[in-house]
Amino acid sequence: MGESSMTANEFRKDLEWSESMSEQPWWEKVYRQAWVDFDTMTTIREDGWAQRAGIDRIVTLSSGKVIKIDEKARRIDYGDILLEHQSSKEHGTQGWVNKPLDADYIAYAIVPTAKCYLLPVHELQRAWRRFEETWRWDYGDKDAPNPGYTTVSTPVPTNVLRAALTTVMVFEWDQPTPRHTNSSEELT
Numbered sequence: 001m002g003e004s005s006m007t008a009n010e011f012r013k014d015l016e017w018s019e020s021m022s023e024q025p026w027w028e029k030v031y032r033q034a035w036v037d038f039d040t041m042t043t044i045r046e047d048g049w050a051q052r053a054g055i056d057r058i059v060t061l062s063s064g065k066v067i068k069i070d071e072k073a074r075r076i077d078y079g080d081i082l083l084e085h086q087s088s089k090e091h092g093t094q095g096w097v098n099k100p101l102d103a104d105y106i107a108y109a110i111v112p113t114a115k116c117y118l119l120p121v122h123e124l125q126r127a128w129r130r131f132e133e134t135w136r137w138d139y140g141d142k143d144a145p146n147p148g149y150t151t152v153s154t155p156v157p158t159n160v161l162r163a164a165l166t167t168v169m170v171f172e173w174d175q176p177t178p179r180h181t182n183s184s185e186e187l188t
Helices: 003-021 026-034 121-139 158-168
Strands: 038-043 057-061 066-074 080-088 105-110 115-120 142-146 149-157
Touching: 003 066, 026 038, 026 057, 026 105, 026 115, 080 121, 080 158, 105 121, 115 121, 115 158, 121 149, 121 158, 149 158
Parallel strands: 066 105
Antiparallel strands: 038 057, 057 066, 080 149, 105 115, 142 149
């Protein structure tokens, strides 16, 4: 059997496994823990605007608020989150950590640990922009060959990523030098 057919078979098996993960009952358990006012959830399987915008699931809260989620599942716990920055190296296509997504969260499940990281998309992408050079230097890139293209990701240790997310959620501005006031002036 040639290398390309083996790659296609592996890709097909990976795709089947990934699709089977979307039906797992533990997703609802995760979302019920994340949002106490969880009401319903809908799986997005059809190719269309939602799938292309990174939406695999829509969670609706009892208030009517809609939360859009891009789901990822891994079979093995490597102690990291694999951040895809190129979905096709050959075509120069951005990966999900770089491209604009309509999803609010990446739900990143490590299946054998029964643990899911709910990563806010905007903060995750901001952390990537800030730390990309360091992370790629420290942890390297991982190529994943697929039929006709290669996906490139960087494995960032979960503790490093969690610290980076906290860092990018703090904002600062230039503080003017305070002027001295006498005791009769009121502070506003």
